[in-house]
Amino acid sequence: MKLVLVFDAYCGWSYGFARTMTEIAARHPELPVEVVSGGLFTGARRVPIREFGYVQGSNATIAETTGAEFGEAYERLIADGSFVMDSEAAARGMAALRQAAPERAVEFAAALQEAFYRDGASLSEPATYRAIAERAGLDAEAVVAAFGSPAARAAAEADFRRAAELGVRGFPTLLAVDGPRSTVLAQGHATADLIDRRLAALTSR
Template identity: 70%
Template sequence: MKLIYVFDAYCGWSYGFAPTLAEITARHPELPVEVVSGGLFTGPRAVPVREFGYIQGANAQIGERTGVTFGAAYERLIADGSFVMDSLDAARGVAVLRQAAPERAVQLAMDVQTAFYRDGLSLSAADTFARIAAAAGLDPAAVRAAFDAPAARHAAEADFRRAAELGVTAYPTLLVQDGARLAVLAVGHAEPDPIDTLLKRFGAGAGS
């Protein structure tokens, strides 16, 4: 049995889901977690944030419902509306970090979102992922080089295909898989206890 977490690093609701995800993984350390990047802002949707007039209002709602905070550096980054959120670049970085420390994929995915939403760092910059790597005790030079390699793009595109195969159309989505059985535990915002209840019904150990 394992959990599958499908998120987008540029998705505010995914950022807001981090406390719940952290709690669920702490309660169930026996469950491996597959972290998959979705492609929320790719192709024609990779445009300046001014094209998405709802972002500030959505962020306020996310903060109110989940308790996460949006940093001043992030607010400055998006203030003039010119910043482009490119989910392909973000997924490349997530894939590189995941490859560097597979067993820490969940924490690294959350670190990527913190780098953007708190620290105002672009997820299209190799230096951002090198900085995350250094803070996590990984090799920043290796991560920086891997970010620019073709394999990172291939891994990101594979993630997008995986998300589609899983039938995920909204982020974040948390699933549980046991052999051929697959069930959705949460989409968007959710609290830990209802997810835990569903996990127990699925056969996961209670808090083990």
């Protein structure tokens, strides 16, 4: 059995779930974790953030529910309203980091979300991935090169297809996958203890 996290780096609820996911991965080192980018803001949804009028209200709910903190730089970005969230670029960045150290995918997903929601950094900019890679002790130039490569674009598209094949309609979704069977452990929000209970029920069958 393995865990599959389907998230989007530009999804506020995915950001709110990051601490829980980190805790679950730490509690269950025996379970491999596959991290899949979902593709929330692609195609016609790539528009200035001001067009999503619900963002600030939604963020307040996320903060209250999960304890996630939104940084001042991010709040300025929201207030300006012109920033365009591009999930395809974020998925390419996730793919580049994941390629460098696949076993650290949960850590990198959290780092991407912190870069945006805490530091107000664009996930379309190579400099963002350089900074994340440097902090993680990776070869930053290799990560930046991978971010701009056709392979990363193909990996992003493959992630979007994978999310669809898994039947995921909302982010984040955490699945337990055992052969052909997949079970939803969390969708949107859940505590680590609740996920643990659901995992225990699965493994006791």
